[in-house]
Amino acid sequence: MAQDEFAIIERYFSSIGKPAGNIALGIGDDAAVVDVPPTEQLVVSMDTLVGGVHFPLDTSPADIGHKALAVNLSDLAAMAATPAWFLLSLTLPQNDADWLHQFASGLSQTAETFKLQLIGGDTCQGGLSISIQIAGLVPAARYITRQHASPGDLILVTGELGNAALGLAHKQGRIDLPQNLQAKCLLALNRPQPRLELVPFLREHASAAIDISDGLQGDLAHLLKASGCGAKLEQLALPVNDWIGQQGCYDYALAAGDDYEICCCVAATRRNEIDSWNRGHPDCRLSIVGEITRSGYFLHDGERLIDLDNAQGYQHFD
Amino acid sequence: MAQDEFAIIERYFSSIGKPAGNIALGIGDDAAVVDVPPTEQLVVSMDTLVGGVHFPLDTSPADIGHKALAVNLSDLAAMAATPAWFLLSLTLPQNDADWLHQFASGLSQTAETFKLQLIGGDTCQGGLSISIQIAGLVPAARYITRQHASPGDLILVTGELGNAALGLAHKQGRIDLPQNLQAKCLLALNRPQPRLELVPFLREHASAAIDISDGLQGDLAHLLKASGCGAKLEQLALPVNDWIGQQGCYDYALAAGDDYEICCCVAATRRNEIDSWNRGHPDCRLSIVGEITRSGYFLHDGERLIDLDNAQGYQHFD
Numbered sequence: 010m011a012q013d014e015f016a017i018i019e020r021y022f023s024s025i026g027k028p029a030g031n032i033a034l035g036i037g038d039d040a041a042v043v044d045v046p047p048t049e050q051l052v053v054s055m056d057t058l059v060g061g062v063h064f065p066l067d068t069s070p071a072d073i074g075h076k077a078l079a080v081n082l083s084d085l086a087a088m089a090a091t092p093a094w095f096l097l098s099l100t101l102p103q104n105d106a107d108w109l110h111q112f113a114s115g116l117s118q119t120a121e122t123f124k125l126q127l128i129g130g131d132t133c134q135g136g137l138s139i140s141i142q143i144a145g146l147v148p149a150a151r152y153i154t155r156q157h158a159s160p161g162d163l164i165l166v167t168g169e170l171g172n173a174a175l176g177l178a179h180k181q182g183r184i185d186l187p188q189n190l191q192a193k194c195l196l197a198l199n200r201p202q203p204r205l206e207l208v209p210f211l212r213e214h215a216s217a218a219i220d221i222s223d224g225l226q227g228d229l230a231h232l233l234k235a236s237g238c239g240a241k242l243e244q245l246a247l248p249v250n251d252w253i254g255q256q257g258c259y260d261y262a263l264a265a266g267d268d269y270e271i272c273c274c275v276a277a278t279r280r281n282e283i284d285s286w287n288r289g290h291p292d293c294r295l296s297i298v299g300e301i302t303r304s305g306y307f308l309h310d311g312e313r314l315i316d317l318d319n320a321q322g323y324q325h326f327d
Numbered sequence: 328m329a330q331d332e333f334a335i336i337e338r339y340f341s342s343i344g345k346p347a348g349n350i351a352l353g354i355g356d357d358a359a360v361v362d363v364p365p366t367e368q369l370v371v372s373m374d375t376l377v378g379g380v381h382f383p384l385d386t387s388p389a390d391i392g393h394k395a396l397a398v399n400l401s402d403l404a405a406m407a408a409t410p411a412w413f414l415l416s417l418t419l420p421q422n423d424a425d426w427l428h429q430f431a432s433g434l435s436q437t438a439e440t441f442k443l444q445l446i447g448g449d450t451c452q453g454g455l456s457i458s459i460q461i462a463g464l465v466p467a468a469r470y471i472t473r474q475h476a477s478p479g480d481l482i483l484v485t486g487e488l489g490n491a492a493l494g495l496a497h498k499q500g501r502i503d504l505p506q507n508l509q510a511k512c513l514l515a516l517n518r519p520q521p522r523l524e525l526v527p528f529l530r531e532h533a534s535a536a537i538d539i540s541d542g543l544q545g546d547l548a549h550l551l552k553a554s555g556c557g558a559k560l561e562q563l564a565l566p567v568n569d570w571i572g573q574q575g576c577y578d579y580a581l582a583a584g585d586d587y588e589i590c591c592c593v594a595a596t597r598r599n600e601i602d603s604w605n606r607g608h609p610d611c612r613l614s615i616v617g618e619i620t621r622s623g624y625f626l627h628d629g630e631r632l633i634d635l636d637n638a639q640g641y642q643h644f645d
Binding site: 033034037038039040041042043044045047050051052053054055056057059060061062063084085088090096097098100128129130131133134135136138140142143144145147152154155156218219220235 | 351352355356357358360361362363365368369371372374375377379380381402403405406408414415416418446447448449451452453454456458460462463465470472473474536537538553
């Protein structure tokens with residue numbers, strides 16, 4: 010089956026996502042043309058997943074398609090932006106119609122769920138790698154950054170931490186997860202859910218936010234650096250599954266990465282708003298895991314204070 | 328020398344290009360935030376260069392940095408857009424400080440020349456590959472596409488065609504170029520110059536345009552398909568160097584790719600404007616290489632009419 014680059018684009022990628030009102034010219038020309046409403050700002054990010062580095066090479070093509078978009082959507086969620094469109098650059102070893110069909114279907118499903126359209130990109134031959142550049146919109150000056158956390162703010166995280174890393178460790182035979190956790194942890198690994206439902210809460214209440222892609226410990230350190238603050242985390246308050254709690258292996262939740270939950274900071278006066286959020290959103294619960302301080306970075310493990318200042322999250326280069 | 332991803336970004340990529348007025352938040356957060364003036368539309372494109380596919384692996388890092396940005400700038404030129412900002416996703420086998428320094432310097436020089444700023448992206452470990460997502464601005468509805476060529480329009484191309492392909496063939500030992508052409512053709516291969524100076528001419532006079540990255544023959548075919556027209560090309564009118572003319576190997580100019588010149592269509596009534604452009608722009612001359620017709624796609628080689636309808640440019644997949 011001889012298909013060239015243009016046929017690939019036309020066949021698999023020319024109609025991913027619902028046509029949106031702000032796309033003046035979509036996929037198929039030298040570039041796409043888009044309108045940005047004058048009351049909005051554009052929020053842009055770009056993340057690459059490399060086969061064998063960011064996902065095991067035997068991951069299903071549909072899961073890869075989903076995950077490549079989900080990790081980018083997670084960056085928009087952390088900025089309190091609403092998804093608008095994306096571009097895809099797909100590098101793959103050979104032109105495999107079956108692989109492409111499944112990849113495009115996973116990508117397409119997630120694009121429709123989060124209401125954004127594929128408007129351009131590139132296909133190349135090479136080692137499997139997927140780069141997505143995503144764009145979202147936010148009402149002028151309503152975006153949230155890592156920069157404005159204040160001492161006294163509560164530190165919150167969505168969902169459960171560590172499940173994706175447990176899923177990977179189980180898949181690689183490094184641990185043997187109990188039966189009842191396997192499906193959940195593999196789902197967290199292969200089908201991370203970007204927390205876009207949190208955007209209204211962030212715009213209303215958050216002083217700062219970051220998505221947890223490299224582990225809470227390392228990612229919160231970036232937020233602290235940007236805000237010029239310190240923090241104290243409570244290990245026993247971390248939202249983890251029973252197995253992590255029983256085994257005491259909190260490193261999966263603190264340092265392993267691939268969670269794509271949101272960590273945000275909220276003034277302590279807003280506990281009622283947090284409770285109210287949690288009553289309305291059982292699938293995207295916010296847990297209070299610590300407090301912003303003036304300086305220093307510590308983990309209280311229930312007995313001791315551990316200095317995290319020189320510790321790091323997942324590093325892409327050794 | 329142990330440098331992690333964040334240190335790489337900070338050291339080499341945090342200050343590429345001049346800060347522009349429309350960047351509300353640049354590199355270093357989960358995403359960047361930009362303002363699009365209400366009278367402008369945003370033009371976005373994304374191209375990836377894979378080491379060993381799009382450039383020989385022994386290409387200098389500075390040339391790779393330049394070329395990765397230049398091929399994207401060429402897409403903006405073809406749309407008649409003015410460069411605004413870009414995102415970079417860099418995948419490389421190891422963290423090599425010397426390579427990164429040279430790559431960033433080539434990239435930075437070109438970013439400054441064309442006045443655009445690096446505002447975000449990603450670094451990963453893997454086979455050498457560079458994805459750039461570029462954004463430009465155009466006054467509302469003034470962009471040019473592949474879609475509106477009309478029968479009778481002149482077909483123009485900038486510069487000389489085939490030099491980059493000759494440079495590659497010479498480098499690979501497939502041909503032996505005369506001394507006086509070697510430097511010029513290697514420069515065309517490694518330092519393609521995006522034709523952004525043509526943007527005002529395109530906005531004023533062009534009915535359609537495309538950049539020639541895969542060879543004139545294949546790229547013009549895309550323009551014809553989008554416009555629902557045919558064309559007749561004059562081989563002897565193609566702007567080529569003396570060697571191609573003497574050897575009669577016009578395939579380098581027609582089908583070899585990597586030229587990054589602009590092909591555009593202009594009403595035949597505008598010959599004076601073309602002459603006037605050429606007097607003012609000796610380094611970006613426009614050559615009339617053929618005419619848009621109602622249907623069919625032919626090359627007149629001086630004697631015969633060759634049917635190009637089933638021919639193709641460079642294909643990324645075999």
